[in-house]
Amino acid sequence: MRGLTPDVLFVSKPLAPPWDDSGKVLPYLIAREIRDVSLAVMTPRGQPLNLPGIHSEELYRRPWSFTVPMRDKVSVIFRLLARSLPPVVHFFFSPNGPTSFAARMVKARHPHVKVVQTIMSLPIGADAMDQGIFGDVVITWSRAAAQRVSEVVRRYGLPAKVVHVPPGIDERRPMTPTEKRATRASFGLPPDRPIVLYAGDLEFSTAAYATAAAVPLVLDRVPAVFVFACRPKTAAAQSVSRDLEARLADLAALGHVRFMGNVGAFPDLLRCVDCQVLPAETTYAKTDLPMVLLEGLSAGVPAIVGTGTPMDELVDAGAVMGVPSGSPEALASALIGVLSGPGRAEAMAAGGRDYILLRHTARRMAEAHATIYRDLLRGAM
Numbered sequence: 001m002r003g004l005t006p007d008v009l010f011v012s013k014p015l016a017p018p019w020d021d022s023g024k025v026l027p028y029l030i031a032r033e034i035r036d037v038s039l040a041v042m043t044p045r046g047q048p049l050n051l052p053g054i055h056s057e058e059l060y061r062r063p064w065s066f067t068v069p070m071r072d073k074v075s076v077i078f079r080l081l082a083r084s085l086p087p088v089v090h091f092f093f094s095p096n097g098p099t100s101f102a103a104r105m106v107k108a109r110h111p112h113v114k115v116v117q118t119i120m121s122l123p124i125g126a127d128a129m130d131q132g133i134f135g136d137v138v139i140t141w142s143r144a145a146a147q148r149v150s151e152v153v154r155r156y157g158l159p160a161k162v163v164h165v166p167p168g169i170d171e172r173r174p175m176t177p178t179e180k181r182a183t184r185a186s187f188g189l190p191p192d193r194p195i196v197l198y199a200g201d202l203e204f205s206t207a208a209y210a211t212a213a214a215v216p217l218v219l220d221r222v223p224a225v226f227v228f229a230c231r232p233k234t235a236a237a238q239s240v241s242r243d244l245e246a247r248l249a250d251l252a253a254l255g256h257v258r259f260m261g262n263v264g265a266f267p268d269l270l271r272c273v274d275c276q277v278l279p280a281e282t283t284y285a286k287t288d289l290p291m292v293l294l295e296g297l298s299a300g301v302p303a304i305v306g307t308g309t310p311m312d313e314l315v316d317a318g319a320v321m322g323v324p325s326g327s328p329e330a331l332a333s334a335l336i337g338v339l340s341g342p343g344r345a346e347a348m349a350a351g352g353r354d355y356i357l358l359r360h361t362a363r364r365m366a367e368a369h370a371t372i373y374r375d376l377l378r379g380a381m
Contacts, residue, residue, distance in 0.1 A: 006040040012092035016047045016063035022287040033366035080106045090116040095132025103134045114376045141167045142288035142310035168365030172299035183272040194224040194339040195273040202237040207280035213328035229260045271299040279306040281325035298356040302348035319355040
């Protein structure tokens, strides 16, 4: 550390287990992998982040995921306004009015501090983005977000530099056939039938319904098992989950569909399936390139996604297959081809894994952030 003051302060959700929210996981991976830049991070009280060279500011009451209560948000804002700050402060949030207003207050209170802003997820409405840019440097996780933020910066003449940093993950090693059989048995899944996983959103896109509608179309040709492993984070999501279970009750009774909800050993489940589907028309409320998708690809699990979203960059790169969002027929046709076409799944798996290991590692992500911080610290940005 330079003296007693860290170089950079992360302003994010509490960096503490459970690691079930990309708003916590991505800052954590940067903190774990970064070199030659000292960091301060925000954690729950009594739970400092046990990483070398990392200073923990224990501000949160609990290790919140998904939604942080207002009381804790106020504690964070008070800390930023009332005390001195490192030379660089990095905000990890999606654009929204209250956060942007608070960040502008911090900039006014500390005019010599450089502010980095990461767009964690593209908002649905244009207003949230138009009013949500406050950083001296704005980092985006996707090519689509970089283009959209750059348009806002140009339109309003904002003095912000936009940098696209691909999100990084921890590699998931592919399973051997023996490991797959044993893992499937532990989940009560058949060892010799194609397994299709849907682990996406329940509330903000129609992807879950498109997947459900594709199930009988696929079963006409392939004796697959569909696994829905979704975390219902809100009452609306729980309602969707119940509706899906009712629609697919007959097929579930025959063993063609499983609803698993929140799976504790989810990484193992992800690695033992044959294909992952995410036919979404929006990635709102998720990272632009969903981490579950990237992790599955790193484990050699081929994926089919909806087009017209930030995931298009994965489609364009040949890392995943794209189908029109909201089309059960297109999804079913693609799945039948992947699951029954000789060598097709293996070729997709190899291409997707190679792409992820080249572009989406945690170390590469951390190195890109370290470069940004060093440039800011020496006044090069």
